[in-house]
Amino acid sequence: AQSVSQHNHHVILSEAASLELGCNYSYGGTVNLFWYVQYPGQHLQLLLKYFSGDPLVKGIKGFEAEFIKSKFSFNLRKPSVQWSDTAEYFCAVNARNSGTYKYIFGTGTRLKVLA
């Protein structure tokens, strides 16, 4: 079955530390890839997306992600986190193959950044 794996469930970092959150998916067809973020008390919102082209995509607030097709991965990175990055981060895969539509989310990673 198709799935999205986020290996880090809880991450605690100090401000200015570098961040990398892993995301791996199992789906053999063409996919669109997303990272969503949920800040405390706010709605889930799009952080960045990959559809095609340059596999290194940049999102809001200095986040970036790299699509590595051979590894079925779409890891999220930020060189220097801030206290305001404390949130829950979700990787998601959207795919449509032979009429079957999928929108699958990972289980999420809770990031806490210490001031």
Add this chain to the structure above:
Amino acid sequence: DADVTQTPRNRITKTGKRIMLECSQTKGHDRMYWYRQDPGLGLRLIYYSFDVKDINKGEISDGYSVSRQAQAKFSLSLESAIPNQTALYFCATSDISGRAPDTQYFGPGTRLTVL
């Protein structure tokens, strides 16, 4: 994001009761979705609708039904609520056109507790 609203925001009910959660959007999107979020499981798709006449089951549709009353309205019903339907429910919309097709725009969520 006030473009997608959900009512009620919180609901406590008893086993066996019928419950309806409502979602309205002003984004003009054709596609609407219902997800549930459980701790450690991420978001899982319950139902989705690509237009008023199109309703599709997601990965966990058992025990749920939906109605797409208009382009802007998509309601989720629990015909006979059970305790394991206690969860946070999100409505979302998306647009097939533009530079980011199927980016999900989420409502604020409805926290449902079934006793």
